Amino acid sequence: MTPVDEAGTNAETLSYAAGPDQPSLLDETIGANLERIAGCYPDNDALVECATGRRWSYAEFNAEVDVIARGLLGLGVGTGDRLGIWSPNRAEWTLVQYATAKLGVILVNLNPAYRSHELRYALNQSGCSVVVSAPSFKSSDYRAMLDEVAPDCPALTKIIYLGEPSWQELIMAAAEVPADAVARISATLQPDDPINIQYTSGTTGYPKGATLSHRNIANNGYFVTETIGFTEADRLVIAVPFYHCFGMVMGNLGCTTHGATMIIPSEGFDPAASLAAVQAEHATALYGVPTMFIAELDLPDFAGYDLSSLRTGIMAGSNCPVEVMKRCMTDMGMREVSIAYGMTETSPVSTQTLRDDDVEARTATVGRVHPHVEVKIIDPSGNTAPRGEPGEFCTRGYSVMLGYWQEPEKTAAAIDADGWMHTGDLGVMRADGYLTIVGRIKDMVIRGGENVYPREIEEFLYGHPDIADVQVVGVPDAKYGEEICAWIRLRAGAEPLTAKALRVYCRDRLAHYKIPRYVILTDDFPMTVTGKIRKGQMREESITKLGLQPG
Incomplete structure (x- = not known):
C-alpha cells in the first residue's frame, strides 16, 4: 500500500527523506x-x-x-x-x-x-x-x-x-x-x-x-x-x-x-x-x-x-x-x-x-x-x-x-x-531525493511579483567568457519593488563590462525579469572569514553606490 499524508497526498511525492541507519552512530565522547x-x-x-x-x-x-x-x-x-x-x-x-x-x-x-x-x-x-x-x-x-x-x-x-x-x-x-x-x-x-x-x-x-x-x-x-x-x-x-x-x-x-x-x-x-x-x-x-x-x-x-x-x-x-x-x-x-x-x-x-x-x-x-x-x-x-x-x-x-x-x-x-x-x-x-539550495529566504528577490533566485542567475553568468566570479543581490526599485544587481569580478585582461552589454548577453537566454539591471565591477566581495558571501552588506553597499536611498 502506498503511504499517504494526512491530506491524502502520496507521501512519495512529498519533499521528505530520511538517511540510512548504517553505519551506526558513534556512541562515545x-x-x-x-x-x-x-x-x-x-x-x-x-x-x-x-x-x-x-x-x-x-x-x-x-x-x-x-x-x-x-x-x-x-x-x-x-x-x-x-x-x-x-x-x-x-x-x-x-x-x-x-x-x-x-x-x-x-x-x-x-x-x-x-x-x-x-x-x-x-x-x-x-x-x-x-x-x-x-x-x-x-x-x-x-x-x-x-x-x-x-x-x-x-x-x-x-x-x-x-x-x-x-x-x-x-x-x-x-x-x-x-x-x-x-x-x-x-x-x-x-x-x-x-x-x-x-x-x-x-x-x-x-x-x-x-x-x-x-x-x-x-x-x-x-x-x-x-x-x-x-x-x-x-x-x-x-x-x-x-x-x-x-x-x-x-x-x-x-x-x-x-x-x-x-x-x-x-x-x-x-x-x-x-x-x-x-x-x-x-x-x-x-x-x-x-x-x-x-x-x-x-x-x-x-x-x-x-x-x-x-x-x-x-x-x-x-x-x-x-x-x-x-x-x-x-x-x-x-x-x-x-x-x-x-x-x-x-x-x-x-x-x-x-x-x-x-x-x-x-x-x-x-x-x-x-x-x-x-x-x-x-x-x-x-x-x-x-x-x-x-x-x-x-x-x-x-x-x-x-x-x-x-x-x-x-x-x-x-x-x-x-x-x-x-x-x-x-x-x-528533486524526485530522486537529491536537493538543491536556491538561496536564503531573505536573499530571494521579488521583482514585480516574480520570485527570483540569485543562484540561478549566478550560475548562468559564470558561463560568460569575461566573468571570473559573480554574486547577485536585490536592490530597491520604485516600480518593481526590487531590481537585480550583479557584482562581477572580471577575468584578468578582460575589458570592462557594462550593464547594457550584460543585458545584451542575457537577452533571449534569461527571462526578462531575471536580467540584471545594474552591474558593479569589483576586485573582491565582502565575506566572512570562512568565505561566505555577505549579501546583506552587498545590498547595502549597492544601494549607496547606485544612489538608491529613499527620498
Missing part, C-alpha cells in the same frame, strides 16, 4: 574516540604543520593532548568551564580542541576576525574563564584587544598566549597533576554533554552561540569523511579555518575518527601554500569554499604543482559554481570531490553528494540526506511541499544543536516542538 583511534593507529601521522615542519604520530598527538589537559587542570580549569580560543590555524588550536574535549571543558570558538566589541560580547555571553590566544595575526593585535576588554569580562581569570611564557606555564602545570587524572575525568563524561560553542555570524543583532555536544560533532565529522571514503590512509589538507565547523569538525574530527592525517598548510588561507602542502605531503584530500578553489585554480603556476595524489575533498560553505566544481574534478584530479551542505546549528552537514554520484548530481545538487538525519522542504504554511517545489529546508536528527547558549527563546524560534531545525534556506527536493 571525543576523548574516548581519540584514545581508541590512537590505540589502533599509533604510528600514523595525526597532525602535520607545514609552516614549522612539526608533526605528530597518533601516539604522540594523544600524549601531548593529555599534557595540555593536565596543564589546564593544574590551572584550575574543569568540566563545564568555558575556554575561549582565539587564533588562526596552528597546531596548538587542534591540541587544545582535544584537550578540552577530554576534560569536558566547553571550547568557545572566537572568530579570528573579531574586533573588540565582538570579542567582549562573546566572552561575556559564554562566561569564558580562560582564553588561549595567539598574540596577533596579520593586522589584528589580539593582546591589545584582550587588554582592552578584560576589565569588562568578570568571569575571565586567565589569558594564555601561544608561544609565550604563559603557554610554557600551562605545560609545566601538567607536572603537578597525576598522570591518570585526565582518564578519570574523561570516564565521567557523556556523549550528549555540551563541548563546543560556535557563534553564528548573524547579519542583524548579536551572534548566537550554537552549543554542540560530543555526539553532534564527533558523528558529523565521522559521517562527512565516511561519505568520501576516508580510511587511515587518507591525508587531508585543511585550508579552512579551525574556528568554524568546516575546519574543526569536518576537518579535524573527520580525520581523527578514521585515523587519517590532519595537514595545516598555513595559518590563514594561502592558495600557493595549500597546493604546496598537497604536493609535499602527498595529500589525498583538500577542503575549501568555492572562492578558495577559484584562487588555487587561478594561480599563474598552477600547472607546476604535482596534485596527482588527490582523489577527493569537499567544497562547501557557499554556493558552488558548476564550472569551478568541474575544474576541481578534472584540473585538480579530485575525481571524488563532494559537495556538502549544512549550518553551524546542525554540526554542520545535513546533505552531501556521494563519491560515485554522476557528474550532474555532484555539480547541480547538494546531495542526499546524511545517515541518521531527516530532511524536509516546507511551504509558507509549514506543510511539507511537493517534490520539485521550493520551500524552507528543515532538518532533524542527532546533528541538531543542543540549543543557543543561554537563549531559550531564540532556540525555540529555530527548533520547533517536533525537533525540526528551520534553516532559513530555500531548497528544492
Whole structure:
C-alpha cells in the first residue's frame, strides 16, 4: 500500500527523506574516540604543520593532548568551564580542541576576525574563564584587544598566549597533576554533554552561540569523511579555518575518527601554500569554499604543482559554481570531490553528494540526506511541499544543536516542538531525493511579483567568457519593488563590462525579469572569514553606490 499524508497526498511525492541507519552512530565522547583511534593507529601521522615542519604520530598527538589537559587542570580549569580560543590555524588550536574535549571543558570558538566589541560580547555571553590566544595575526593585535576588554569580562581569570611564557606555564602545570587524572575525568563524561560553542555570524543583532555536544560533532565529522571514503590512509589538507565547523569538525574530527592525517598548510588561507602542502605531503584530500578553489585554480603556476595524489575533498560553505566544481574534478584530479551542505546549528552537514554520484548530481545538487538525519522542504504554511517545489529546508536528527547558549527563546524560534531545525534556506527536493539550495529566504528577490533566485542567475553568468566570479543581490526599485544587481569580478585582461552589454548577453537566454539591471565591477566581495558571501552588506553597499536611498 502506498503511504499517504494526512491530506491524502502520496507521501512519495512529498519533499521528505530520511538517511540510512548504517553505519551506526558513534556512541562515545571525543576523548574516548581519540584514545581508541590512537590505540589502533599509533604510528600514523595525526597532525602535520607545514609552516614549522612539526608533526605528530597518533601516539604522540594523544600524549601531548593529555599534557595540555593536565596543564589546564593544574590551572584550575574543569568540566563545564568555558575556554575561549582565539587564533588562526596552528597546531596548538587542534591540541587544545582535544584537550578540552577530554576534560569536558566547553571550547568557545572566537572568530579570528573579531574586533573588540565582538570579542567582549562573546566572552561575556559564554562566561569564558580562560582564553588561549595567539598574540596577533596579520593586522589584528589580539593582546591589545584582550587588554582592552578584560576589565569588562568578570568571569575571565586567565589569558594564555601561544608561544609565550604563559603557554610554557600551562605545560609545566601538567607536572603537578597525576598522570591518570585526565582518564578519570574523561570516564565521567557523556556523549550528549555540551563541548563546543560556535557563534553564528548573524547579519542583524548579536551572534548566537550554537552549543554542540560530543555526539553532534564527533558523528558529523565521522559521517562527512565516511561519505568520501576516508580510511587511515587518507591525508587531508585543511585550508579552512579551525574556528568554524568546516575546519574543526569536518576537518579535524573527520580525520581523527578514521585515523587519517590532519595537514595545516598555513595559518590563514594561502592558495600557493595549500597546493604546496598537497604536493609535499602527498595529500589525498583538500577542503575549501568555492572562492578558495577559484584562487588555487587561478594561480599563474598552477600547472607546476604535482596534485596527482588527490582523489577527493569537499567544497562547501557557499554556493558552488558548476564550472569551478568541474575544474576541481578534472584540473585538480579530485575525481571524488563532494559537495556538502549544512549550518553551524546542525554540526554542520545535513546533505552531501556521494563519491560515485554522476557528474550532474555532484555539480547541480547538494546531495542526499546524511545517515541518521531527516530532511524536509516546507511551504509558507509549514506543510511539507511537493517534490520539485521550493520551500524552507528543515532538518532533524542527532546533528541538531543542543540549543543557543543561554537563549531559550531564540532556540525555540529555530527548533520547533517536533525537533525540526528551520534553516532559513530555500531548497528544492528533486524526485530522486537529491536537493538543491536556491538561496536564503531573505536573499530571494521579488521583482514585480516574480520570485527570483540569485543562484540561478549566478550560475548562468559564470558561463560568460569575461566573468571570473559573480554574486547577485536585490536592490530597491520604485516600480518593481526590487531590481537585480550583479557584482562581477572580471577575468584578468578582460575589458570592462557594462550593464547594457550584460543585458545584451542575457537577452533571449534569461527571462526578462531575471536580467540584471545594474552591474558593479569589483576586485573582491565582502565575506566572512570562512568565505561566505555577505549579501546583506552587498545590498547595502549597492544601494549607496547606485544612489538608491529613499527620498
